[in-house]
Amino acid sequence: MSGKDQFMRTYVSVDCVVFGFDSNQLNVLLVERNAQLPNSRDLKLPGSLIYQHENADEAAHRVLNELTGIKKMTLKQFKSFTSPKRTQNPEDVRWLEFAYNNKIDRLITISYLSLCKINRRLNSVAKYQSLDWCPVNELPAMPFDHNQIVEESLEEIRRWVEFDPAIVFELLPSKFTESELRKLYEAIYRKELDVRNFHKKILGIEYIVPLDERQSNVAHRAARLYKFDKILYNKRMATIE
Amino acid sequence: MSGKDQFMRTYVSVDCVVFGFDSNQLNVLLVERNAQLPNSRDLKLPGSLIYQHENADEAAHRVLNELTGIKKMTLKQFKSFTSPKRTQNPEDVRWLEFAYNNKIDRLITISYLSLCKINRRLNSVAKYQSLDWCPVNELPAMPFDHNQIVEESLEEIRRWVEFDPAIVFELLPSKFTESELRKLYEAIYRKELDVRNFHKKILGIEYIVPLDERQSNVAHRAARLYKFDKILYNKRMATIE
């Protein structure tokens, strides 16, 4: 109960797992380190140290805004990663100190989940060499505990969908087909869904509204397009809860 | 991207919301500050700065162990609170600096949920003047954002129960009646449950096993006692997931 150094004083960052859906599988947005260091081509989750005047949500919004240009993206804090071992790799620490021009001994991170339409044009961010989508099943080994963070985010997204079903539409174009929606659910739950039962369920959900429009440029029967109606959704949620 | 001070460097604490159930309502375990300062009789959540060598889970276990003597209490990290404004109150900061003998400018906290049988004898902890249970509906104004933390923990406990129904038994004595269990659910969900439907459901759950024992010393018909069977529970969970 005395020495100045037994308590953790540290830097705190946010890291964002941004999901996108390419009509087949979930993808995660990764950035390429731009450190002018050898062996620094690694991919990692986008993130940032938190600024003095910010809270963690604001920092995450800032990171996401840099990537997408969207001011207030849908996001959700989901877990803090605090192991002293997460800055065990000297190369990671070297990159950190280069990128932030600060000596960094210990770093904890607060991880965020976010969702983005995969066709959206992304900004180029000075801090990084490039950014790109990566299928969740083909993730490279990443620095820090970023692989573990993605792992846990995959469980979190299911809980999130159950709590707030509307978030899935952030992953789809504004007009989408029933099979796109079904494949998205299959990707999130990693489980095949019965086509007919799914159809029945969608029919019964009033905030998923069928349009008088169909797909174009497909080499088979064109499917009907649907849209998500946020107003109807909010009404429904208000009556249930 | 330059100055040494634009990034947050800070102390990190854990705060624990420990729930107890007094066969009627949920209670939270609060500690009384022991700061030898005027106006320092405030109640707050038990917590601690994180030590250098620890991760947050270990710090939370340490705090809970101090309170209850239990080495590995069931706990769950549920949210980080990071607003720069949380150390706005000079009195809170004075208490912090007194308690930890460190100058503390900014402090974020990682909050934990935990559960405890309310009749358990609690330790006396040097750092605090006293500890006691407080009904969730009668919480005093607490320092920092502890009121908000409890608020959000009440939503979190419902999600936790849905994910892992076994945790409710951490709040009950090892032998309990059906109505105790029902009242606990009613307290968690803040909703009355139909007695007969609840009964039917309990009958169908094999890991809630009826005993050949009844309540004693009650001024009415004594109810049957039940126990929770962890082995049967684990079997069931293994077959479902």
Add this chain to the structure above:
DNA sequence: TTGTCTTATTGTATTTTATACTATAACTAT
């Protein structure tokens, strides 16, 4: 012993929701 009080215990009918199935229609491309 009787009656009153309090809580324990239980079943049935209905509705809603989930599941397990396949046949045909529409469109494209050859």
Add this chain to the structure above:
DNA sequence: ATAGTTATAGTATAAAATACAATAAGACAA
């Protein structure tokens, strides 16, 4: 015209959730 591909839709069954009330058991007091 035909083959290939995906879209679309209904029925029967099972499981789960809901609504609803009468009787039993024991404690206690008169």
